[in-house]
Amino acid sequence: MITEQSLNRIWEGCLNNERKQQELLYKLLAPRMLAACMRYASDRDEAQDIMQEGFIKVFSSMGKFRGEGSLEGWIRRIMVHCAISRYRKQKPVLLADELPEGVTLSYNESGLEAKELLKMIEQLPDNYRNVFNLYAIEGYSHQEIGAALGISELLSRTTLHRARGVLKDRLSRLNGREMHKLAC
Numbered sequence: 001m002i003t004e005q006s007l008n009r010i011w012e013g014c015l016n017n018e019r020k021q022q023e024l025l026y027k028l029l030a031p032r033m034l035a036a037c038m039r040y041a042s043d044r045d046e047a048q049d050i051m052q053e054g055f056i057k058v059f060s061s062m063g064k065f066r067g068e069g070s071l072e073g074w075i076r077r078i079m080v081h082c083a084i085s086r087y088r089k090q091k092p093v094l095l096a097d098e099l100p101e102g103v104t105l106s107y108n109e110s111g112l113e114a115k116e117l118l119k120m121i122e123q124l125p126d127n128y129r130n131v132f133n134l135y136a137i138e139g140y141s142h143q144e145i146g147a148a149l150g151i152s153e154l155l156s157r158t159t160l161h162r163a164r165g166v167l168k169d170r171l172s173r174l175n176g177r178e179m180h181k182l183a184c
């Protein structure tokens with residue numbers, strides 16, 4: 001586990017264009033940044049591309065970090081912005097109307113693990129997954145999401161509501177299967 005203090009020392013070396021320190025920063029943060037990028041990518045290769053693009057931006061804009069907040073948080077934010085930019089270039093954000101409005105609401109009581117829940121989130125349509133991640137995981141407001149994705153605040157709220165509905169529906173179906181397994 002690396003401390004914020006040692007990370008700041010590495011960052012000082014990065015600011016002085018010390019390649020070894022830049023490589024060390026990359027090696028230390030790459031696993032966590034890849035995990036952040038995976039939340040927005042459709043597969044691991046795409047997540048790695050986003051992460052590489054993000055680190056290029058980190059190293060080309062090192063002077064922009066003002067020391068407010070954590071360095072890792074600043075770098076993660078760059079990764080998220082790279083993911084959003086890639087998504088905006090590839091696909092326009094559209095609301096998928098084919099998903100049912102009246103999904104059944106049920107909570108998972110079968111001990112669903114975080115890994116399984118992340119897998120469900122990964123399976124959401126891109127626009128649902130992006131809005132859900134930005135709101136629920138990154139803590140963006142609907143106004144910030146709208147600005148980042150080029151959509152209205154209302155569309156952000158609607159997309160989040162539908163993403164949650166899809167997840168709740170999948171959880172209720174999973175719960176039904178678990179109950180069926182227990183009954184057999």
